[in-house]
Amino acid sequence: MMQHTLEEFFRALRAADVRVSPAEAIDASRAVAITGYADRELFRDGLCSALAKSEDEVGRFDQVFETFFARDAVQLQPPPEEGHQELSDEDRAQVADSALAKAVLEGDANQVQQAMEQAATRAGVAEIRLTTQRSRMTRRLLEEMGLEEIERIIANARRMPDGKGEGLAERLEGARRNLFEQAQLYVARQHELYAAGSAQALREERLARKQLNADGGVDPVDYQLMQGLVRKMAKRLAAKYSRRRHVANKGHLDVRKTLRKSLAYGGVPFDIEFKTKKIDKPSIVAICDVSKSVAAAAQFLLTFLYSLNEVVDRMEAFAFSGRMISVNDILDDHGVEQAIFKVLQEIGFQQTDYGRSLQDFADQHLDSLDRRTTVIFLGDGRSNFADPRLDIMKQIHDRSRAVIWLNPEPESYWGQGDSVMNRYARFCHVAKQCGTIEQLERIIEDVLRSYVPH
Amino acid sequence: MSSVEALIEGLASVGYIASRRIATALYMAVKLEKPILVEGSAGVGKTELALSTAKLLGLPLIRMQCYEGLDESKALYEWKYGKQLLYTQILKDRMGEALADAADMDEAMVRLHGMGDLFYSEPFLEPRPLMRALKEDDGCVLLIDEIDKSDEAFEAFLLEVLSAYQVSVPELGVLKAKTPPLVFLTSNNVRDLGDALKRRCLHLHIPLPEAALEERIVASRVPGIEAKLTRELVAFVQSLRTMDLRKAPSISETVDWARALVLLHADSLGADVVRDTLNVILKFEQDIAAVEPQVVELLHKR
Numbered sequence: 001m002m003q004h005t006l007e008e009f010f011r012a013l014r015a016a017d018v019r020v021s022p023a024e025a026i027d028a029s030r031a032v033a034i035t036g037y038a039d040r041e042l043f044r045d046g047l048c049s050a051l052a053k054s055e056d057e058v059g060r061f062d063q064v065f066e067t068f069f070a071r072d073a074v075q076l077q078p079p080p081e082e083g084h085q086e087l088s089d090e091d092r093a094q095v096a097d098s099a100l101a102k103a104v105l106e107g108d109a110n111q112v113q114q115a116m117e118q119a120a121t122r123a124g125v126a127e128i129r130l131t132t133q134r135s136r137m138t139r140r141l142l143e144e145m146g147l148e149e150i151e152r153i154i155a156n157a158r159r160m161p162d163g164k165g166e167g168l169a170e171r172l173e174g175a176r177r178n179l180f181e182q183a184q185l186y187v188a189r190q191h192e193l194y195a196a197g198s199a200q201a202l203r204e205e206r207l208a209r210k211q212l213n214a215d216g217g218v219d220p221v222d223y224q225l226m227q228g229l230v231r232k233m234a235k236r237l238a239a240k241y242s243r244r245r246h247v248a249n250k251g252h253l254d255v256r257k258t259l260r261k262s263l264a265y266g267g268v269p270f271d272i273e274f275k276t277k278k279i280d281k282p283s284i285v286a287i288c289d290v291s292k293s294v295a296a297a298a299q300f301l302l303t304f305l306y307s308l309n310e311v312v313d314r315m316e317a318f319a320f321s322g323r324m325i326s327v328n329d330i331l332d333d334h335g336v337e338q339a340i341f342k343v344l345q346e347i348g349f350q351q352t353d354y355g356r357s358l359q360d361f362a363d364q365h366l367d368s369l370d371r372r373t374t375v376i377f378l379g380d381g382r383s384n385f386a387d388p389r390l391d392i393m394k395q396i397h398d399r400s401r402a403v404i405w406l407n408p409e410p411e412s413y414w415g416q417g418d419s420v421m422n423r424y425a426r427f428c429h430v431a432k433q434c435g436t437i438e439q440l441e442r443i444i445e446d447v448l449r450s451y452v453p454h
Numbered sequence: 455m456s457s458v459e460a461l462i463e464g465l466a467s468v469g470y471i472a473s474r475r476i477a478t479a480l481y482m483a484v485k486l487e488k489p490i491l492v493e494g495s496a497g498v499g500k501t502e503l504a505l506s507t508a509k510l511l512g513l514p515l516i517r518m519q520c521y522e523g524l525d526e527s528k529a530l531y532e533w534k535y536g537k538q539l540l541y542t543q544i545l546k547d548r549m550g551e552a553l554a555d556a557a558d559m560d561e562a563m564v565r566l567h568g569m570g571d572l573f574y575s576e577p578f579l580e581p582r583p584l585m586r587a588l589k590e591d592d593g594c595v596l597l598i599d600e601i602d603k604s605d606e607a608f609e610a611f612l613l614e615v616l617s618a619y620q621v622s623v624p625e626l627g628v629l630k631a632k633t634p635p636l637v638f639l640t641s642n643n644v645r646d647l648g649d650a651l652k653r654r655c656l657h658l659h660i661p662l663p664e665a666a667l668e669e670r671i672v673a674s675r676v677p678g679i680e681a682k683l684t685r686e687l688v689a690f691v692q693s694l695r696t697m698d699l700r701k702a703p704s705i706s707e708t709v710d711w712a713r714a715l716v717l718l719h720a721d722s723l724g725a726d727v728v729r730d731t732l733n734v735i736l737k738f739e740q741d742i743a744a745v746e747p748q749v750v751e752l753l754h755k756r
Contacts, residue, residue, distance in 0.1 A: 019649070021649075021653055023653050023654075024653060027486065027488065027656070030486055031482055031486065034482065034485050034486070035478075035482075041474060042458060042478060045474060045475045045478035045479065046478055046481075046482050048475070048478075048479075049478065049479035049482050049483075049490070049656040049657055049658055050482065050486075050656055050657075052657060052659075053491075053652040053653075053657045054493070054652075054657070054659070055493065055659045055661075057657075058657075058659050264535075264536060265535055265536055265539045266539065268539060270535040270538075270539065271535065332740075333740065335698060
């Protein structure tokens, strides 16, 4: 019995995005065998150490634990005190067909609870995903429990001559209301246990696909969520990116080192040293367009820039519209919203001038580009018919390890109107549309695979 | 080790004030004989937990600090090349005598095979921390510090040690622990650890402590500190943690600060003292600059 409860608990945990593998499930069972159930706190902490494997998961574990083990049995209305008359034989005959009606009339909470859980399985209450499904689920649950029968009995009783069935009808009516409330509660709890996490996931999924340069940019409601997603991504990028690696060049003997080491063994080369390649930490230069034409997407691009700056050690950040400035200090010194606001205030929403901005960049920072640098452009490549200065773009391309251009506009727009994106694209190793978080994620994976030295 | 309460008391007796959750996780690790992965920000007492446990259990502590590029030969074992070399030289001399009267090459080979081969054998093995831990007769506490700093390859290599308490040495076969050591792994979350590793460990996250717990920690770590000062400084640190700082002070900073204040004979927190010693709790220039103007306000807020 308890094993079954544990299994259910694991399922609720998984729904809350705490991964529980079979091995961990076994550990948890073993832990429970030691802690026992009597001491609730001990029971919880023991399970927690076996199941939750990160700070986030500990938080989610605590939440699920509280909800799951707080669930109490169905509360039935006690049979009314006065008029607590036994059911008449006639009444009994009326309710004989319906086990549920009998149970609620007799106040048999266990039976009702059991019926509700069985009905919940049939109705698939645990499949509930959205809050809006609650009322429909409640109805389905009640149908499965046999509410119709009760309603039929009530109707029959009302139709009896001389109001003989009135008492029964009244009591059943009360029981029905009570049952309805209980079912609602039950469904709400199930929703909380098995679906609250997935609602979040659903929202994240929708946000990930949303075009971020659409009018108005990101919904303020979703803004926090976006920051979370982008930060997660930037962190992953940085984890792979920022470590210095040694790659063994298998087969190439390092004669000098081997000889030096062999001195300790009388000249016998015991310790054989192979040549290794030391790969320096790469650095990133990120250049972000914050002009009018990308106004809606600028927020998103800057959030990405900000998160990247947080997690990558060696990063230079620039923003431009008419001119280009270094925004490293702004990003370092402020919180994300404040920083974005400041950048936009300083340089944002002017007429774009790519040529002028590239000139600014070349004047100040071209020298710092070398073969370890990856340059990331975030912008739409719309230059207001000014000289795009492809010569500088070519220089940047030649000097750096990789140039990556992420453009919020779809490729079919490139080169139309004042867009010079198709001309810039020639000098990029990768030029891709990046209008949604999902696309950004995919590009980052690509970039990691092909342009990070490994 | 009879119950969680006994464990809390035991840890307190060696100077480690543990919350119930910490003690329970440790208790589970001992009872289930599983390694325990301890996470938390720097300075919350992850390493200290292992040290105190070793002290409490009276077991030797073997510590292995992880870093990028740590490999088997530094973590597990190494052959004593010098001795092996000497051995072969002795062997060469003796070999001549032993094989001198052999009739032909074939007989010499047969005899050679018959001789014991010690070249790869335990006497020539130089055990490194992991193997030393497995070879302790009465068990020990093995602390694998900052596992997140090591490479992924090393993490994979640890799996065998952690799940079966054994290691494979290609030349010798499998060496199994006589008594499984109690293993602590600590991580600062520099990178995400692999799922395989996490699955094999119990997990403990040590959060920054609540005020009451922190006061007890300070009192236990800094003997002779006035209760009033403890209360004030803990309250101040707690309010710092609610601010948006680059590195919020953790327990070790609180303790250091308490020590510094005791040395300065401060018996209560004044704005001047706080300003002068702010660099003990805050480790970044920007943080100090952000807090300094607010010191008076923070002191009054309590």
